[in-house]
Amino acid sequence: MNDFSSLRFLDRFQFLFRRLGIDYDDMRKILQLKLTMDQRRVPTIFNMDSSKKKQGNQFLKSLWLYALYGLISVPFLFFGDHYMLQMSLLFGITMFFLMTSMISDFTSVLLDVRDKNIIGTKPVSKKAISAAKMVHVGMYIALLAGAFLAAPFIVMIFTKGILFSLLFIGVILLNLIFIIALTALIYIFTLQIFSGELLKDIINYVQILLSVGIVVGYQLLARSFEVIDLTVSYTFSWWHVFIPPIWFGAPFELLLRQNMSSGIIFLSLLALFVPIISIIIYARLMPSFERNLEKLLNESGTSRQKLFKLDHLWSRLVCFNREERVFFQFASAMMKKERDFKLKVYPSLGFALFFPFVFLFNSFNNELTGNIGDSKMYLTIYIGSIMIPAAIHMLKYSENYNGSWILRTVSLADSLSLHRGAIKAFFVKLYLPVFAVLSVVFLFIFSPRIAPDLVAVLLGGWLHTIISYKLLNNRTYPFSQSFELAQDTNTAFNILLSLMAGLFALVHYIVLSFSYGIYFYIGALLIVTVVSWLIIFRNNDAQLKQG
């Protein structure tokens, strides 16, 4: 195990931990172990004998991406000198961003039940274990925040001066404490009320909702920004008390502007004391939290027989032989039940539903002249197809990838029926619902004249799915690899495949300039789709036997 520089840095503050009655040496040992494991998120089982093991912490490498995201908040620093507004927006974005990362990336740290059995049974105080957990999360959140805020901070030094920047560091520390405590408290209360499987589902849906929320929220924020009048000075309203980012904006107004109004003072006090109080509550509740973690281990509740009627009907409709139907139902069930799969794919379904409208409304604003109903703006529906490659890619992975031995050991008449079943299940169960909702709304906005266009979009989506499946998954069995490998893939390639949706839109746009072009386009798509389907998914074995 390495000696991490972060730990050596932490050593300087060991007196603090000892002051709090925490066994620093034990805590350090646990932390060292956790950091070592973080470096190895990619399991070696697949490259056991190869010498070129993946080294380094994948998380640290992804920090560059966070730094890039950080650029988003730079513009806010240039909008005049409205401290309250600027800082509230900056903190709002930061909080949103960091909380979603907390929930999506550190749930496994906060809710790791292995710790309980492995470390909990050793002569280590519970305080040391909890502290290690907290410091572990804290270190990463600090790194995340550091990366995310690096760019705005540098800009801040130049536009706002040193004093402002120093104050910013202080406030952001309070903000981070608040974020950690708040996230943990949300978990504590959910765990208190719910149990076992239900809780895991709830956490899962909260995660999904938040990842959609962060993007949707940002869009709304950007919209509202256009409405806000920057010249007006800040006036306190009672409801500001309920919006944490505003608290953290207040100290700037108070200390740098000497704005001593009672509203500002009150908000500043909230920014100072709420984080401290919440972290104390968190520390107090930690023992009961650990106890409730046990719930995650217990499978509770009685099982009910699920009605698979709809899946059954679909499988009859779209699958042409029994094997394919079996795999269609298998894949549908997996997509519905696997939490990791849902967590990784459902947010993009949400975006697929949401973004076509964002672009549509943007164009409403820009093209006030002319009637939107007659325009070609319905092509924004192609944005819904951007999610296809990412979702298809995820089909390869499963939490229970070890179970896939069964796929390899059953004897299949047609080895490709598994892939056909899975790809059809994806299309019917995930793509089609999104497409259906979009279509209904678009038909309403643009009148039924776009019906043939929608047919072309649907065919294009199907072709997009087939191509993505071939290029990303090829012959890898669905649900047969660990999610840990999913980080390993070529993101650029995925993005490129997503942009194929744009290509479809472009071709669609071009054929629209010919009369009846759309019908020729549908015909051509139909042929290309059927041919590529046959090439990629036709059973060659059977073909050989016949010939």
Place this chain on the structure above:
Amino acid sequence: MTEKVLSLNDLTISLGGKYVLNGINLDVYQGQIIGYIGPNGAGKSTTVKIMLGLIEDYQGTVEIFGRDIATGDHTYKRRIGYVPENAEIYDNLTASEYLTFIGELYGLDKDVAETKARQLMQEFELDHVFHTRLSAFSKGMRQKVLIISSLLHDPDLLFLDEPLNGLDANSVMIIKEILAQLAAQGKTIFYSSHIMDVVEKISNRIVLLVDGAVAADGSFAELKEQSKEGSLEQIFNQLTGFDEHHDVAGNFVSIVSGESRHE
């Protein structure tokens, strides 16, 4: 009289509104190998978890080495070794890292822990994978690592939950012998398992748990005396009131071959 190592007094716990343990009384003395048996869901693992301080809201008292564990002092765990049932392990660590870490948590010096771990691994003929990650280990190899991790610090009390899981016949013989020798040295072993033949041979005292209460307690000879059955398996069946294995098996096979007698 030898020292009383462990004492459970009217231990009761309800999890999710259901009583899992219904007043267990048990005194365990130094050098005993307790075969802790019972049907699935009888509360065996729960008892062990309580004694290890993993579950806290129980009623009754648990004394280990003469001290009540509810006082919150965790140092009693320094004299305990534990092999968990479901073989939980941080498997992206190497065997060396894992064992050294566990040894250090038990208060051993880093170098001492590592040397001892290597020597023990060597005895199990695992020294060639000492620096290999546990994720590449077979089930049996992992189990051996877990057993080593529970013994590194020379504990006085051992909790073993299905410790022979996944081990081959030769390794099973080694472990059985190790346990016998440890007990002869005065260590106390708390052994829970479903494999009755092993429990019968290994333990000098058998405690049978049914529905969260002790249904039988005594040496194998005593239990045999009481129930007039030939093997521990039969005694187990009799005491848990299970005598339908023949019928169940018959039904099962007929369903497999498609000539179901019911429905």
